[in-house]
Amino acid sequence: MFCLPRCCAIAASFSLSLSLWSQPTQVPTDILSTVGDLEVTVWASSPDLRNPTNFDVDRDGRIWVAEGVNYRWSKGRDPEGDRIAVLEDTNGDGKADKSWTFVQEPELIAPLGIAVIDNKIYVSNTPDLIVYTDVDRNLIFDPRIDKREVLLTGFNGINHDHSLHSVTFGPDGLLYLNHGNSGALVTDRGGNTIRVGSAYDGLLGRDSKPLYGVYPAEYAGAKSDDGHVYVGGFAMRLEEDGTGLEVIGYGFRNSYEQTITSAGNVFQNDNDDPPACRTTYLLEYGNTGWFSEDGLRYWQADRRPGQDIPTAQWRQNDPGVIPAGDVYGAGAPTGIAYYEGDVLGKGLRGMLLSCEAARNVVFGYLPKEKGAGFELERFNFLTSNEEEELAGTDGKGGRVSNEIKTFFRPSDVVVGPDGAIYVADWFDPRVGGHSDQDKTASGTIYRIAPKGFVPEIPNFDLSADAGRIEALKSPAVNVRALGFKALKASGQESLPAVQGLLEDENPFIRYRAIWLLAQLGEKGVETVESLLIDEDPIVRATAYQSLRMVDGYNLLEVAGGLSKDSSAVVRREVAVSMRDMPFDKAGDVILELAKSIDGTDRTELEAWGIACIGKEDDIYKLIVAQIGEADPLEWSDRYAALMWRLTRASSVADFYIRASSTALSTKERLDALTAIAFTSSRATVDALFRLVGEEGIVGETAKWWLLNYRNTRFANFGVDARLKAEGIYDPDTIVVSGSVIPQPQEENYLSLDRVLSLNGDVERGAAKAAACYVCHKVGDSGVEYGPDLNGWTSRQGIESTIRAIINPSEDIAHGFEGREVVLTDGTIINGLLESQGDPLMVRSMGGLRQMIPGDRVERVKWYNRSLMLSADQLGLSEQDVADIVAYLSTLE
Template sequence: MSSISPLSRTIAYLLTASIVVLPVSPGIVRGADAKTPAAPATPAPKNEAAPAKPAATVAKTPAPTIVPANLFAVPEGLEVTVWATTPLLHNPTNIDIDKDGRVWVAEGVDYRSKSNRQPGGDKIVVLEDTTGAGKADKSTVFVQDPDLVAPLGIAVIDDKVIVSQPPNLLVFTDDKGDHVFDTSVDKREVLLSGFNGRNHDHSLHSVTAGPDGLFYFNQGNTGAQFTDKSGKTFRIGSPYSHGKETAQVADSTKIAGEKSDDGHVWIGGFTARMNPDGSNVEIIGNNYRNSYEQAVNSLGDIYQSDNDDPPACRVTPLLLYGNAGFASADGKRAWGADKRPGQDIPTAEWRQEDPGTMPSGDVYGGGAPTGVAFYENGALGKKWPGLLLACEAGRNVVFGYFPKPQGAGFKLDRFDFLTSNKEKKFAGSDFLGGTSSVTSELPTLFRPADVCVGPDGAIYVADWFDARVGGHATLDNTMSGTIYRIAPKGFKPKIPKFDLNTTAGQITALKSPAVNVRYSGFERLKAQGEKAVPAVAALLKDENPYIAARAIWLLAQMGPAGVAKVKPLLDSKNDTTRLVAYRALKRANVDVLAMDAKMVNDKSAAVRREVALSLRDVPAEQSRDLLVKIAQKFDGKDRTYLEAFGTGASGKETEVYDAISKVLGGPAEKWSDAFAWLAWRLHVPAEVADLKTRALDDKLSEAQRKLAMDALAFVQSPDAPQAMIDIAGADNFPLKENVLWWLNSRRGNNWRQYGLTKLMRQHGLLKEKPLVATPTPEVPADAPKPPTNEEVLALTGDPQRGQAAMTVCLTCHKVGKQGADFGPELTQFGKTQPREVIVDSILHPSKEISHGYEGTRIETKDGLIIDGIVLTTGDPTIVKCVGGQRQEIDEEKIKSVTKMDKSLMFPPEVLGLTAQTVADIAAYLKSGQVK
C-alpha cells in the first residue's frame, strides 16, 4: 500500500463543512445523499420464479443537526447549554460578542465546493437573547454580500464590524446602530487589501484588540502582498502552492524570500498588529502553516494554534518576531525536504533543531485547530482566570491550559475543557483518513470553530456541526450550526450596562470579560488623558492581575501623569508587574534604551527576554553591550531565552559574536555548553574553524559534536562547505550519515553558490545515483475485478496471515518498527479506525487524495517517468518515490512536470490483493499486535 492513501493523513485544514451521515449497513457509512445499497437478493430455486414483493415504504429518520448539551463533558461546577442553533445561524466560521451580549456570526455557507449554494453571498448575522432567558430568540442579518464567501474572521469593536474576507480586511460601520447594514447610511471600507486565499482556509483571520490599543490579526500561508496606510508594503510568500488560491494577489512561491519594506523577510503564515486605522503595520510572528486566530491577553502574551502536515498540531505562545519553522527561512522549501536523519515529525515539521526557530509549544498530534480565547475575569469564578482555550475541531474538543511561566517561556499542560467525545474515538478528520472515516456518531460531529468570552463572563463556543473536518470538504446540506454557553450551574446572565460617555462607564468597559469590549473603554479613557488618570490608576490595586495589567497599559499612554504611575512598577517585587510595565512603556516609546539598560539586569528571564527582543532593530553600537549582558545570563538550556537573544542580534550577529566571544568564549574545545548554544544560534563565518574543531573533537560528547556540525550547516560562508567536507572525510566520525546528509542537502540550497557539488565530486563524496523510473503501474486490462467492500467485510480476517500479508505495505508504510518512510505510519491508524474504513482505504486509494501527498509525474529528457512526492523544486528537484527513496533530478534533465490526478497508492488489482488478504490485513491492523 502506498503513501498517498488517506489512511492516516493529518493536514488539519481548519474548519470545513457539515454533513449528516447515516449508517446504511452495519459499519458502513455514506453521505446523506448516497443511496443505500440493496441487500443481496436471495436467489429463487431452480426453475422457479422469485415471488413478487410489494414496494416498501421506508420512513426517513430526520438527520441530527445538533450535538445535545447533555453529551458534553465539562469541569465540575460548570454546565453546557444551547444558546442558539439553526435556523438562527448556519455554518459559523467565527464569532464575536458585543457589549450588550449579542453574538455576531460570520457564516460560511458558500464554503469551497458549495460556493454558489447561497444566492447573494454569505452573511454576517446577529443573534440576541431579547427576553433574558439565557437563549437566543432573534436573528438579524447584518449584511449579505456577494463579496463574502466563507469569511474566516469577525470582530465587533464599537460601531465597527471588521470582517476578514480575502483579498480584503473590510470594515462595516453601523452608524445607525440598528445592526443592519444600510448602504444609504452606513459605510463599507477596505482597511487593508492584498491577501491570498479567497475561499481557502489558510487565509485572512480575525482581528483582536490588544491591551495596548492596537489591532492584531493573522493570515495563513497562502501568502500576501499588501500595503498599509503608512505606505509600507509587505511581501509574504512560502513554498505552499495550492493553485489559484495562493496566487490571487501575488504568487506566493514567487515572492517567497523577498524583503518587505520593514527590511525583514517574512515567510508563510504570519501575525501582525497595527493602529486601528491600518497604519504602522508590524509583523510580529511568521512561518506558520495556518494559525487560525490569536488570543492576546492583558499581560501582552499572545497565544495561537497551528495545524499540521502531518500529525504535529500545536498550541503555542508567540515569541515576538518569532519564526515558527514550517518552511525554510528563505521560504523556498517545505519542511519535508529538510527532515534530517533521525528526526521525528514534530521536530522536523517545526524545525526545532534549526537556529532561528521558536519553541513549538504543546505539540499534540493530528487534528484541526481553530479559534482561541483567553479567560481573565467573569462568571466562572476565581479558579478560572488565566485559562487559555483552544478549539480543536478534528478532535471534538476545546482544550484548556493554564500557561505557567518557565524561564523565558511557558509550560503548557493540556486538559479537555469541553468535549463531546470523552472516549476519544475520533472520525472524519484528515489524520484519520478524512471522508473515509466519517461516522454518524454524535460525539464525532462536534466541530468547534471558535470560542469567545462574553460580557456576561460566560464562555461561548460556536460549533460547525459536521461529520467531516479538513480537506476542504463540505458534505452537509443542512448547513447546521450551534452556539453553546459554558457557565456555572444555574447561571443567570447579567450583562453590565454602561454609558461610554462617562468615566465610570469607560472603566466598566475596560473591566469587561469580553476582549473587544474592553477596547471601547481603553480608547475613550486614553482620549481623556490626564483627567482620567486617577480613575484608571485605582485599578492598579484590583485583586485580579489582568484588570490591573489593563490599567498599566493604558496609563503608559495617558501622558506624563500616567507614565509617572507606571515607571515605579519597574521596581515591583512581582515579576509579572515588572514585565507588563516594561512592555507598556516600550509600546508607548518612553525612554526605551534607558529602560533597557536598567531592565537588562532584571532577575526575571521573561523581562530580559523582552529587553532582547526590543533590541532587534537597534544598531550594534547601541545594543551590543546589552546583548552581551543578556548572553551572560543564559543558562544553556532555555530555548525561548536563546531565541530571544538571537532575535535581538538580528542583522548584527557578527558584531555580537565578537563581543560575547571575548567574554564567554575561549579555545573551542573548552567552550561552555551555554556558549556553544549561543554560537549555534548566531552561526557567523568567524565561527567556522572553531565549529570544525568541536565537531572533530572526540573528547566531546556526541551531542556537543552534533551541535557544532549543525551550526556549521547554517553558516553562509565559502569556508563552511569546505569545513563540512573535512569533517565528512575524517576517520571514525560518529555522525557520518548526518554530515553527508547536510552536504547533499546544502548543495541544492544554501551552499549551492559556493560550488559544493564540484567540491564533493573532487573529494569523492558525491555518490550520484542513476535515476530510476518509478511510474505508477496501470491496472492490466486482464486483471481480475477487485473485491468489493461488502465482499471483504463478509469475511473473517486472520491477524497472523495479515501480518505476513503486510509485507506488501511495508514498501511504503511504517507499521510498528518496520517499513519505509514514504506513506503515513499505519500503527495508530489501525488502532483508531473501524475495520470498514481500513478496508475502504485499501480498496479505493484514489477516492480521496490527501493534501501534501498528491503525486507528481516528472518526465526526463531521456524518457524516464518518475512518479512521487516533490519535496523541493529547483536544481536539483528532490522527489520521494515509492519505498521512501529520494531522487535528485538536475534541472537540465527535466522535460516536464505534471500533477497526477490519481493516488500513488497501488490499487488492489496491481498488488494482487484478494478479498481474504484485505480482510487479513485489516484484522492484523485492528488486532493490537502491531508494535
Template sequence: MGKLNLLKFPGRNAFRDPYPAHVMKTRASILLVACLTPVMADEWKAPKPADKVAANHFHVPEGLEVTVWASTPDLYNPTNMDIDAEGRIWVAEGVNYRGHNGRRPDGDRIVVLQDTNGDGKADKSHTFVQEKGLVAPLGVGVFDNVVIVSQPPDLIKYTDVNRDLVFDPAVDKREVLLTGFNARNHDHSLHSVTGGPDGKWYFNNGNCGAEFTDKSGKTFRMGGDYYKDGGGDWFVNTRELAGKKSDDGFMWTAGFSVRMNPDGTNAEIIGHGYRNSFEHCTTSLGELFQNDNDDPPACRTSYVLEYGSAGYFTREGKFYRTVKRPNQDHGRNHWRQDDPGTFDVGDIYGGGSPTGIVFYENGALGPKQAGTLLSCEAARNVIFGYQPEPQGATYKMDRTDWMTSNTTGEFDGADFTGGSKKEENREDGSPMLFRPSDVAVGADGAVYVTDWFDPRVGGHGDMDESCSGTIYRVAPKNFRPRNPKVDLNTIPGCVTALKSPAINVRWTGFEGLKAKGEAALPALLEVTKDKDPWISARGIWLLPYLGTKGEEACKELLSAKDTRQRLVAYKALKRAGKDILPYAEKLASDPSPAVRRDVALSLRGQPADKSAPILVTVAKGWDGKDKNYLESIGLAAENQENEVWTALKSALSPGDAKSWNDAFAKLTWRLWPSAAIADLKARALDSALNDDARKFACESLSFIDDRAAADALFDVAGTDNAAVKAEAMNWLFMRGTGAWAKFGMQDELKKRGIYDPDKIVLTEAIFPGKPEKTNFTVADVTKLKGDATKGKATAQRCVMCHQLEGVGPSYGPDLKGWVSRQGAEMAAKAIVDPSAEIAHGFDGTAINLKDNRWIDGLVRSNGDPVIVTTQGGLTQMVPRDRIAGMRGMGRSLMLNADQLGLSAQDVADVIAWLKTY
C-alpha cells in the first residue's frame, strides 16, 4: 500500500490550478494501485480488553428499552454510521484519531455489521474498505450500492458494482466526488452526507473551511480566521479566503452546509458561520436542523435558516470576540445574536460536545415520538430530545434528556469541565463514559446509537487505548426487528422505500420513483394523502418531476388548508427548478409566517425589480420582532440591498427619517443599505428622538460597508449629546480598527481622539508564576463541609477577574451555574490548581513589547491594535508596531488558592455558595 503523502496536495493552488489531464490520470492510477487493496479482515488488534456501559444503566422514554446491538471487536471507535434497507449498519471508524494517527498502520475502515438471524443483535461484521488514506473519517452515507465517505480533503464515492459489500478495485469503482475540504484528522472538518426529501444530497463542514469546485465548475470559498488550529493536516489557507466571494456571487464564511445533486453538480451553500456543526439533518418538510459546538459555555441546537449565518464569524471572517459589545452575554456574543445577518440561536444549553443528530418521523417508536429531533451530546453523556414546534419563522426548541446514562448533573472529561488527564471510572455502568457519536433511525423503525466510550471527549484527543465502541438499540420492549422488503425496480417497492423510517433508504425511493416518471403519479398521489404528515410530505416533493399532471397537482397544494402541505409544495416547485415568481406573489401574504419566510428566501438572487414588490408584501407581514423573519428578507435582498430598501421605503411610506417606526428602523438596520446613510445620520443627530433611537441609528450606520457611513458617524461623534457621542465613538473604534480598517481611517480616528496609537500608554502586566506546590490538595477541600454564607463573602476576592451578581469584569469564565455544571470536585481543582486544566477560550497570551516589557493576558482581538485584558479587568489596546512577539503562556491566568490567600476551608465555603449561584 502506498505512502500517505500520495494523497496530499502540494499546496492550496492545487485546488485553483489543477494538474494537466495526463498528470491527474497518472496520479489517479498510482493511488488506485497504492491504496485500494481490498481488506477482508483487520489485522490490527486493540491492546486492551474492550468495555462498554451496561444497557440497564440508561434512562429512555417510558415504554422503550435499550439493548446492546453490537460491540467491540465487531467495531472500534465509531465516528459515524448509516443504516441500509436490509438493516445493515455501516460504521466509519476512527482508530487513527488525532494524536493516535498510525495506531492502525493499514488505515481506518468502513465496517459493515449485520443481524442475520433477526434476534436484535449483530452476529456478523466485516470490512467494506480500508485504506491508509482513511484517517478517522467523520462520515459515511449509504445510498443503495453507493457509499460516500467523508475524508478530507475529499468526498469519496465508492460504488459496489457487484454488490458483495466488499470494495474491490478490480471490480468496483472509486472516485473523488469533490475535493478541497480542510482538514484531515480534525473534528472541525468534513462530515456525513445524507439524502434530502428533495432528492438532493446534503453535507456540512466545520470551521476549518474549504475551497472546493462542484461538478458544474463553480468554486466556493469558505474562509475565516480559524486556521491551522487544533492540529490535523490543512490543505487550504482559510485566512486568505476570508471576505472573498464565491462563484455564486455571495460571500460565505467557514463552517457551512451544502446541498447538491448526487452527481456533485449545482452545489448550493445553505448555511454558514458555524463553529463545528458535527452533523445536520433534514426533515420531510425540507427543514434543516443542526447542533453546534462552541467556545464554552454556549453550545446550541437550532433550526438552520436557509442561506443564513449562525454567527461564529463576522461577514469578513473575523472571530465573534472581535465584535463583543460591552457587558454582552457570552452566548449572544458567540453567535452574534445582537448583530444583523445571523439567524435565531435556538436552544443554547451551555458547555458540551455535540455530535450526531437525526430527526425521527415514523417507525417502531410510535406516534408519540414522531417529530422528535435527537441530538447526541457526548460531553454530557446524553441524547437530547426535542419536538420542534413552529413559532413564527423559526421553531420553539424545548429540550429533554431522551437517552442518558448520567442523571447526576455532574460531568467530567470535557472541555467545559476542564478536561481530564487520567483514565478513570472504567467500571461497568460508569455514566461518564457514554460518549454518543451518532444516532440514526433504522429501516426497522428502531433508533440506533453509536458510543465512542472514553474518559475524554473534545480537546483534540482520546484516552481509551482499547478503542471500544458499542451500538445500542432503542426500541419498544421485546421488539422484533423487521426490515420491509425494498425492490427499487418496481413502483410499489420504491414507495415502500419512500415510506421508510431510514432517511437514506427514503432517498433511494425518491430516485426510483423520479426515474419512473408519469407512471408513478397515481401511486404518489396516494402517498400525498397518507394520514402520516411526514409520509404525505415525501410524496409532494416528487410531484413536479412527474409530468404536467404531477406539476399541476403540486400547484393545487399551494392552496391546501394544511400549512405543511403549502410549505412543501412551494419548496418542491422551487427545488425542481420551476418558475416560482407567480406563486411567490400569491403566497407572500400567506397566513403562515413560515410560508412567507420561505417565499422571501426563494427570491434570493432574483433581480430586484422582480423580487422587491413581493418582498414589500412579505415585509408588511412582519411583527417587528421575529428575528428569522427579518433575516429572511435581508437574505433575499443580498447584493441588492439598496434597490430593495428603496422599494420598501417607497411602498411602506415611513415618512421622513425622524418619523420612522421601530419596524422600519429595524428593516434598515438589517439591510445595511448605503442609500440610507443620509437618513440614518439625520436620525442620529435629531434631538427630537430619544437616545435609544439615536444610538440605534449609529449602530445601523456601523454595519454599512461604505466609507460614507464612517464619515456620517464621525459627524455624529461631534454631537453635544454625551450618550449618542459615546455610541458613535465606540462604533467608530470597533469598525475603524476592524471591518472599516480598509478605508484608511487612522488619521481621522487620531484627529477625533478616538484612537491615536502614538498617545497610548501601555501598562506592563506580568502574571505571577505558578508556585511549585500548593499548601493543600483537592481532597483536603472536598472532605470539608462548606458554609455558603461565609463563602459568599470570601468569593468577593474573585470579583477582580470574574463577574459576580453584576459586579466585576468579564475577564475569567462566567461563574453562574459553574459548580452545578462541573461538580464540586472539578471546581475545587480549578481553584486549588487552575493551571492543571485551562478552560477552553481562556488561554493566556504573553505579549513581548519592543521596549522589552510584557503584557500577560487574554487576547480579545488579534487585529491592529491587539486588544488584551489583564488581571483585574484592565483592557489595553496594543498597537501592532509596538509588539516584538506573542506566545501562548501555557498556564492559567487565574491565581491559585494560595496566591489568593485562601485556606482549604475558604475554598469549601466558596464552592458551597457557588452551588447556589
C-alpha cells in the first residue's frame, strides 16, 4: 500500500498488463456500508486510474488523479514516470466513461498531492511544488504551449511519504499545504526562508541525498526568517504567486493532508509510531508535539514515568503543545475533507471526513465547539469492515487476509461540485511495512450520495456576479476558489452581491462572504467591522480573522474589546493574532485574555501561550503584578495554569512548594514538577534534587528529569557529579543484570480449538491468573509491564485473548514491541525501552527497571518475538488457559 504514513512501498513489476492478472482489483460495493439512506456506487476504476495517491475535482466534475506507480522500491516500474490522469463522466450517469493523461514525465515520482484551481494544476512532487498552467485549456499539458514552473522547492524526502502533501484553497484566498517530518529548507518568491528540521533524516528515497547537502538534523532548532523555531512535520500557507510563505503549525509526524473550513478552522490527521493515530484541530501556530522543542529528541526519549503512550507520543503533559484531538489507536490516516454542502442533508452539513487506510474506513466527525477547541466524536462514514477485523497492518505483523473487506485502503476523499462525496481506494491487502501485495496497481473511485442521485453540476459564468457567486457557493473547496478570485478582482462592484450572501441559510456560505468582504475595499471592511458585534460567536471570530488580512489595518483597535468577548472561540483568535505583536502594544490585550483562562480549556491556554511568545518575561511580570496570588498552595486553577504555561525560572520556588505538597493531587504535583523542569537554572536543579526524595511517582519523575536532561538542559549545573555524590546514579558502579526471554517451541503450542471447546471456571482462573502478575496488571494486582489485562478480553474478544496466551508472538500489542540491548561485555537484556538517552532505561520481565550507561551499550535492535512467555512455557494446560480467559472476561 503506497504513500500511507507508515512509509509503505510497492514491490511489484509493472511489466505485465493489468488485464493479465486474475486477482481481484476492486472492493465490491455490496460490502461497503455508509450512513443513513446514502448509497455507494463505483464512479471509476482501473485501468482508467492506477494507484491513486491523491485526487481533486474541477468545476465541471472531472476528477484529476495523482498516481504513485513509481513509489519507493518500485521507482522505475513505469519508466515514463507517474501520471496526472483525468477522468470524466460525459453522459451524467454517475460513472466515468472517458479518461486521459494530462501529464506524464520522468520527473514525477509518486506525487502526493494535486489541486486543480481553474487552469492551474498544483502537483506536490518533492522536492518541488509544481504548477502546470493549462494555457489553451485543452486539459492536456503541451510544453510548447502550456507552462510548467516550480513555485517552491527545498522540500526533503524525495520519493518518500513523509514529505510534501496537497494544496488546498483557503477561505482567505491563500494556498494551504503541509509536509511530513523529513525536513524542509525553503525560500519563497519573496526571499523569506523557512527551516524545519528534526532528528528524522528519514529514508530520503532511493539514490537520494539531502537537499543542499544538509541533513534536517543539522538545522533542527534553527530559526526561520520570521524568528520562530519549527520542527517536525508542518503546515503552511502562502500567496498564489509563491510569496508570503508562513508556517501555521508544526510538530507533526506525518500529517497526510489538511482541510480548512469556511470559518478558517484547520483540521488534519497524523499517523502514529505505536498506537496513537489522531484527528486534530490545528490551532494556528500550534505545536502538536511529536519532537522536543529543538527537534532532536523523539517522544520515546522523553516519555516520563507513568505516562501512557498517546500522552507521551503527543507530549500532552508539556506546556506549549496543543491538544491531540481524537487519538484512536494504530492506523494509517490519509486524505481529509470537510463537507459544507446540502445534498447529503443538513444533518451532515459540517461533517469532517478522514480516511483511515489501515482500518478500512473513512471516519466521520461532526465537530462541536467546546471552549476554544472542538469535540470530535468519531463514527464510521464509509467502511468495508464494520467488524474491525483488521489485517495486513503493521499491528498484525503484516499478516494479510484473503477477505476482500480488508483490501479497502482509502487514500483520499473530496467533495464534488455536485455535492456528492468521492473516495479514492488504493486497494491492497497490505498497508504499511514498505510492501504491497496488489500487483495490478489497481484503484477505484467510489461515490457516496443519496439513493437515485442524479448529479447536477452548475455551469457558472465567471464574467458576471451571478456566476461568480454560484462558484463561491460550491461545495467543492477548490472550485469555490474561482468565485473568490473573480469577485475579488472585480472589487467594490461585487460588494452588493457578496453582502447578499450574509443572509444565506447555509452558515458556511456566510463565513465565505465575510472573508471576501474584508478584501473588497473600505466599504467591505466596514461591513465586516459591523459583524464584530454579531450575536453568533463564529461570525465574530471569522470577522476578526478576516480583518487580519487587510493591509495596514490597525488590529489593536478591535482586539482590545474582543479580548473580553464571552466566547472562547473569539478570544482564541485574538490571542493567536498577538504572537508577533511587541509587548508594548499587545501587553494589555494579553493581560485581559489571561483573566478569562479557567485552567481547564487547554486550547485557550495554548492560544494564550502563543500570544506570549517572545515576550514571556514581560508577560510574567505583568501577570504576577496584576493577577498574582501569593500562596502557591492556594493558587486558583487559572493562575496555576498561567504560571505553568509561562514556565519562568522565577516561578521555580513556588512550583517546588506545590510539587512537594501532599495536600495537592498527584496531577497538580506532577504539573508543578513539569513547570520546574522546563526551566534551566541552578534553582531548577536544586529543586529537582530535593524532589527526588519524595515518595512515589513524584520522586521517580524528578529523578527521570535529572537523568534525561543532565547533559542538555541542565548541562551547566554539575548534575553528574551531584548524582554520584548523592548516590542516585554512578555509571561506574551500576550493575546491569541480563534478562533473556527463552525461545518458545512451536510444536509445544497449545491447541486453540481445544481451548475454545472447554468450559472455563472463573474461580480456578482467578487463581491461575497469578502467573500473569509478573508482567501484567490483573485486577488490583500485578505490575505494569505488558498490557493491562483489566477489560482486555471484552475489548479484544475471547479468541484473540486465547491466541495471545498460546502464542504471544502471533500479534504483539502496539507499544509493547520489545528491544534487545546488547552490552559491550556481551550481556543481553530483552525488554521495553523507556528512554533512549544516556542512561538507556529498560524495563524487563517482572517490571524490573534498569539504567544502563550509554558507553556500555554496543547495540540496540528490535526484538523479533513477544516479550511474553507462551502458555506452555508458563506451565499452563489448555484447561488452565480456558479458566484464565473465563476470569479475565469478568474484569472491566
